[in-house]
Amino acid sequence: MEKYQKLEKIGQGAYGSVYKARDTSTGQLVALKKNHLPISDQGSHLQPPNPTLLPPNTVQSFLFQICSGVAHCHSNGVLHRDLKPHNLLIDVEKGIIKIADLGLGRAFSVPLKNYTHEVVTLCYRAPEVLLGANYSTAVDMWSVGCIFAEMVRMKVLFLGDSEFRQLLIIFRLLGTPTEEVWPGVTSLPDWHAYPQWEPQDLAHAVPYLGADGVDLLSKMLIYNPADRISAKDAMNHPYFDTLDRNQF
Missing domain, CATH: 3.30.200.20 (Phosphorylase Kinase; domain 1)
Structure with missing residues (x-):
């Protein structure tokens, strides 16, 4: 200090x-x-957002560290539930990123309990939360996907000003979910008759991201929570093949 x-x-x-x-x-x-x-480390200061694009290797490194931290939380039975850029602490000199603010975090158990849906800042909130479904670790991975896209774009991927608008913005890009891609979605408590949109090419939303990165992002933004990639599996994705994983 x-x-x-x-x-x-x-x-x-x-x-x-x-x-x-x-x-x-x-x-x-x-x-x-x-x-x-x-918090478990010495902490660091939060840098103001950089208006220029982050180097691809920085995005890759930061994302791997975020996935590693989330995997650690999940392996110890903890949901973060409020992952967003403001809750990431960065040591710029060392290139180290830490997950902070576990204020909404809580232990989870099997079978899963019905947790509150007033979690996760709106722009990073998973569709199952927005639609009133029960949720688990997959909500954190949706948030990680939104953060990933934001690091690449340097702007928010899904910028809604209400829960309803948030869903519409998600649906316009990823397509309106159906029973085929997300069994049971039309029976969720807050499901309504939404406009029917076809999925767009996700690569257009992250034009500076290569094919492996787009593939990983698409797996983080899968509608069905049961099919969404886990933090542990994400760390083994080919997107990270050019990264020295042993340095973390």
Whole structure:
């Protein structure tokens, strides 16, 4: 903390506060997040969004680390339930990314219980949550997919201002789900008669992402939670074949 001059509080949440601060060595303005709950590492400052595109190898590295962290949570029976860019802490110099803010996280058990649906910031919320279904680890992987696309595009993939609008935006890109692709979807509590859209080419939404990356993203954004790729399986996807996995 001695490296930063705290200027003012700019945000307050249930589990943390955000402060505007200045790096005393460079003069750069940063956002510092103070967690009310302890975290396992020494923490780092949150960098403001970079308006330029992230290098592909940086996206690859960050995504692998996110998947690794999510896999660790899931293997220990914990859902994060609020994965979004603001809950990722980045050490720019070391290229290390950490998952923070487990305020909405909770242990899960088998059989699964009925958890609250007021989870996950809207832009990263899985369709099963939006439609009132029971959910499990797959909700975190939908969020990871949205973060992945955002790192590539440098803008939000599904930007809705209400739950209904959020679903429509998702459906316009991925197609309106049917019983064939997601058995039982039309019987979910919040299902309505939605416009029928055909799926678009996902590659057009992430034009700077190669074929392997698009394939991995498509597996993270599968409608049926039972078919959505797990964090552990995602780490073994060919998209990461050019990455030295042993460095993490």
